[in-house]
Amino acid sequence: MDAWFWAAQVLNGIAIGIILFLVAAGLTLLLGVMGMLNLAHGAFYMVGAYALYSVFASGVAGWYGLGFLAVIAATALVGALLERFALRPLYDRPPGYILLATFALVLIFDDLVLLIWGRAYKSVPPPAPFEGALQLGTVPFPAYYALIILVGVLLTLALWLLLQRTAFGRLIRALATDREMVAALGVNVSRSLRMVYVLSAVLAGIGGAMAAPLRSISSGMGVEVVIQSFVVVVIGGLGSIWGAFIGALILGQFSALGILLVPRFAVAIPYLVLVMILIWRPYGLFGTRV
Amino acid sequence: MSAEALRSPLAAARPDAWGAWREAAGALRGVLLFVALAAFVPVVFTDAYHLRLATEVLINALLATSLNLLVGYGGMVSLGHAAFFGVGAYTSGLLLLRAEQPVLVSMAAGVVMSAVLAWVIGAFCVRTAEVYFAMLTLAFGQLLFVVAYYWVGLTRGDDGLVGIPAGRLAIPGVARLDLGDPVAFYFFTLVVVGAGMAVCRIVVGSSFGMSLRGLRENRQRVAFVGGDVARLRLRVFVLAGTIAGLAGGVYAPFQGFVSPEILYWTRSGEILLATVLGGIYSFWGPPVGAGLMLMLKDALLAYTERWKLALGLALLLIVLFLPGGLIGYLEAKVGDVRQRRRRS
Numbered sequence: 242m243d244a245w246f247w248a249a250q251v252l253n254g255i256a257i258g259i260i261l262f263l264v265a266a267g268l269t270l271l272l273g274v275m276g277m278l279n280l281a282h283g284a285f286y287m288v289g290a291y292a293l294y295s296v297f298a299s300g301v302a303g304w305y306g307l308g309f310l311a312v313i314a315a316t317a318l319v320g321a322l323l324e325r326f327a328l329r330p331l332y333d334r335p336p337g338y339i340l341l342a343t344f345a346l347v348l349i350f351d352d353l354v355l356l357i358w359g360r361a362y363k364s365v366p367p368p369a370p371f372e373g374a375l376q377l378g379t380v381p382f383p384a385y386y387a388l389i390i391l392v393g394v395l396l397t398l399a400l401w402l403l404l405q406r407t408a409f410g411r412l413i414r415a416l417a418t419d420r421e422m423v424a425a426l427g428v429n430v431s432r433s434l435r436m437v438y439v440l441s442a443v444l445a446g447i448g449g450a451m452a453a454p455l456r457s458i459s460s461g462m463g464v465e466v467v468i469q470s471f472v473v474v475v476i477g478g479l480g481s482i483w484g485a486f487i488g489a490l491i492l493g494q495f496s497a498l499g500i501l502l503v504p505r506f507a508v509a510i511p512y513l514v515l516v517m518i519l520i521w522r523p524y525g526l527f528g529t530r531v
Numbered sequence: 532m533s534a535e536a537l538r539s540p541l542a543a544a545r546p547d548a549w550g551a552w553r554e555a556a557g558a559l560r561g562v563l564l565f566v567a568l569a570a571f572v573p574v575v576f577t578d579a580y581h582l583r584l585a586t587e588v589l590i591n592a593l594l595a596t597s598l599n600l601l602v603g604y605g606g607m608v609s610l611g612h613a614a615f616f617g618v619g620a621y622t623s624g625l626l627l628l629r630a631e632q633p634v635l636v637s638m639a640a641g642v643v644m645s646a647v648l649a650w651v652i653g654a655f656c657v658r659t660a661e662v663y664f665a666m667l668t669l670a671f672g673q674l675l676f677v678v679a680y681y682w683v684g685l686t687r688g689d690d691g692l693v694g695i696p697a698g699r700l701a702i703p704g705v706a707r708l709d710l711g712d713p714v715a716f717y718f719f720t721l722v723v724v725g726a727g728m729a730v731c732r733i734v735v736g737s738s739f740g741m742s743l744r745g746l747r748e749n750r751q752r753v754a755f756v757g758g759d760v761a762r763l764r765l766r767v768f769v770l771a772g773t774i775a776g777l778a779g780g781v782y783a784p785f786q787g788f789v790s791p792e793i794l795y796w797t798r799s800g801e802i803l804l805a806t807v808l809g810g811i812y813s814f815w816g817p818p819v820g821a822g823l824m825l826m827l828k829d830a831l832l833a834y835t836e837r838w839k840l841a842l843g844l845a846l847l848l849i850v851l852f853l854p855g856g857l858i859g860y861l862e863a864k865v866g867d868v869r870q871r872r873r874r875s
Contacts, residue, residue: 278662280800330851337608341807342850344800348843356837464797468673475666509677512670516655519667523659 245378250497252377256386258493259393263448265470265477265485266400267441273417273480274437275332277339281323281346282470283463285316285442289449290458291354292316294363305368312450313443320442324435332434347467351460363458389451396447397486404482413437417480472511476518478528487526558736559729561815566725573714582713584829586785589717589724590778591825592818595806596731597774602803603811604735605767606747610665610799611652611672615645615772617794619779621679621686624695624789634698634710638723638780645776646769648675653768657761660750669796679791691790695783710784720781727777728818734770735814743767808849 264286271277292315296308327346331338366372367385374381404410412433415423424430449462456462473492477484492511499510518526572585594616601607619641626637652671659667679686686692697710700719710716734740742763745753754760783789792798802821809820827845831838 272662278665327847327851337807337811338850340608341804342847344804345843345847345850347797347800348839349847352837352840352843356840468669468796471666472670475663479662505681506677509674509681512674512677515666515670516674519659519663519670520655524663528663 243379245380249377249380249382250501251494252382252386252390254494254497255490256389256393256493257496258490259390259397260448260452261466261469261473261492262486262489263393263396263451264445264466265473265489266482267444268467268470269474269477269480269482269485270413270437270441272474273482274413275434277328277343279343279441280340280467281343281350281463282441282445283465283467284346284350285320285445285463286449286452286466287350287354287458287460287463288312288316288319289446290365290453290462291358291363292446293450293453294358294365294458297365298363309447309450312446316442316446317439320439321435323442324438328438329431329435347464350463355460360460365453365458367454385454392451396444400444400482409436469511472515475525476515478525481525481527484525484527558732562725562729562732565728565815566721569721569725570718573717579713582717583785584826586713586717586720588822588825589720590782590785591802591805591821593724593727594775594778594802595809595817595821596728596814597771597778598802598806599811599814599817600731600734600743600767600771600774602806603813603817604740604743604747605764607657607764607768608661608665608803609656609668609771610796610803611668611670612771612775612802613796613798614652614672614675614794615649615775616779616782616798616802617679617789617791618645618648618675619776620783620789620793621692621779622776623780624692624783625685627698627784628692628695631696634700634784637698637784638777641780641783642773642776645779646773649769649772649776650765653765653772657764657768669799672794672796672799676791676794676796679794686791689791691788691792692783693788695787695789697784697787716785720785723777723781727774731774732814739763739766804846808846 473488477488499507623637623641805821805824806817810816
C-alpha cells in the first residue's frame with residue numbers, strides 16, 4: 242500500500258462526500274429557510290435514480306445526457322406538486338406536522354416506486370466514456386469517480402454562485418434571516434419557498450442520478466440516504482450550507498476508510514461520527530446554539 | 532411581598548404526601564376504566580387472530596404512551612424510541628429462548644437493560660435540543676440497530692430470534708398459568724400494560740409532570756424558577772425508555788419472534804406518527820392513535836399488498852385535515868356540542 246493507494250482512497254471519499262453534499266445541501270436549505278425537517282428528501286434521490294434508469298432502459302442514444310434532463314424535470318415536477326399540495330397547507334402549523342407529513346410521504350414513495358418500477362433491483366452502467374479505469378500513479382481509479390468529482394465540484398460552484406451572487410440567492414438568504422421582513426418588502430414569499438423546495442428536490446435528484454451507477458437502485462435507497470444526509474447536516478450545523486459541505490467531505494472520508502478497514506461495520510460509521518461530533522460540539526461544527 | 536410569593540412556583544406545585552396519594556388515586560380512574568373495558572375484549576372477539584391483534588394494540592398503546600411522555604409532555608421529539616422497545620424485546624427474548632428464564636424475570640431484565648441504556652444515551656441526548664435532539668436519538672437508535680443486525684452470535688442478525696417461548700407464570704404450589712394460550716396472554720398483557728399506563732398517568736399528574744409541561748413550553752423559564760432542566764429532561768428520557776422497554780419485554784414472548792427491524796428508525800417514525808395522530812396534548816390520544824394505526828394497517832394488509840402507500844395516504848390526509856389529532860378533533864367537537872347546549 243503506497244501513497245497512490247491512499248490518494249485513491251481519499252478521492253473515493255471525496256466522490257462519496259460530494260454526492261452526499263448534493264442531497265444534504267437541499268436538506269440544509271430547507272432547514273435554514275423554512276425550518277423544515279424534510280424526511281421525504283430521500284424520495285427525490287430515489288426518483289432521480291429511477292428516472293435515469295428509465296431513460297437508460299428505453300435504449301435511446303445519448304441516454305446519460307437525456308437522462309439528466311429527465312431527472313431534473315421529474316424531480317422539479319414532483320417537488321413542486323408535493324410542496325403545493327402536501328406541505329404548504331402545513332406551514333402555519335407547529336413544525337411537528339410537516340415532519341409527520343414528510344414521514345407519510347416516505348411511506349407513500351417507498352411503495353409508489355415499487356408500483357411503477359417493480360420489485361426487482363435495477364442497475365445503470367456509467368456513461369460509455371467513463372466505464373473503464375484511469376491509472377492513478379500505480380493504482381487503477383474508476384473513471385466514473387473522476388466524473389462524479391468533476392461534476393460535483395462544478396455543481397457546488399454553481400450553487401455557491403447562485404446563493405452568493407444572484408438576486409435569487411440574496412432572496413434565499415434574506416428569507417432564512419427574517420421571513421416576515423421579506424414579506425413586508427413585497428416579495429411573494431410563498432412562491433419563493435416553492436422555488437427553494439424545488440431547488441432542493443432537483444439537487445437531491447441529481448445526487449441520486451449520480452449515485453445510480455455506483456449502487457443497486459431499490460425502494461429502500463431513499464430512506465438510507467436521507468439519514469446519512471441528516472447526519473451530514475447535523476455534523477455541519479443546521480442551516481449552514483458550508484457546514485454541510487465540510488460535513489459531507491468528513492463523512493465521505495470516514496465511509497471510504499470504513500469500507501476499506503471494517504467493511505462489516507461500515508453502516509455504523511455515519512452514526513458513530515455523528516455521536517462523536519455532537520458529544521464534542523452539541524450544535525454541530527458550524528452551528529450556533531438554537 | 533409575602534414569603535409565599537417568594538417561594539419557587541415549582542415548590543408551590545408540590546403537594547403534601549396525603550394530597551399526592553389522593554391525586555394519584557383520582558388520576559388512576561381513567562386507567563382503571565381503560566383496563567376494565569379492555570377486559571371485555573376476549574368476550575367479544577373469541578378467535579385467536581383478533582385476540583392477538585388486540586394484544587398487539589395494547590403493547591403499541593403502551594409504547595405510544597411512553598413516547599408521549601417525551602414528545603407531548605416534555606416537548607422532546609425523539610426519532611429513536613423504537614431502540615428502547617427493541618432492547619427490551621431482545622433482552623427478554625434472549626433470556627426466554629437461551630436461558631429459559633421465567634417470563635417475569637426476562638421482562639424485568641428487559642426493563643432494567645432499557646433503563647440503563649436510556650440513562651447512558653439520554654445523558655448525551657438531553658444536552659441538545661430540537662432537531663439536534665431528534666438526530667442524536669436517531670443516531671443512537673441506529674447504532675443499536677447495527678448492533679442487533681451485526682452481532683450475529685448473540686442476536687442471529689437479520690434472521691432474528693425465532694421460536695421465543697411464551698413462558699409460564701407460576702407461583703409454586705399455588706397457581707400456574709400457561710401463557711401459550713392467547714386468552715391468558717391477553718390478560719397477562721393487559722395487566723402489564725395497565726401497570727405501565729398507571730405509572731405514566733401518575734407521573735403526568737405529579738409535580739414532575741407539571742415541570743415537564745413547563746419544559747415543553749419554555750425551558751428558560753423552568754430554569755429561571757429553579758428547575759434543573761438537564762436533570763428533568765434526563766429523568767423523563769429514562770422513564771420513557773424504561774416503559775418502552777417494558778412494552779418490548781412483553782412483545783418478545785407475545786410475537787415469539789424478534790428481528791432487528793423493530794429497532795430501525797422508520798419504526799420510531801411510525802410510533803411518533805401514531806402518537807401525534809392520536810393527539811399529543813392529551814394522555815389518551817397517543818394510545819388510541821397507536822391502536823387505530825395498527826388496526827388500519829391490519830385492515831389494509833387484508834386488501835392490498837401496498838399497505839405502506841395506503842397507510843401513508845391515510846396518514847397524510849389526517850395530518851392535513853385533522854390538526855389536533857383524532858382525540859383533539861373529538862374534543863373540539865364535544866366542546867362545540869357542549870357550548871351549543873349551554874347557549875340554548
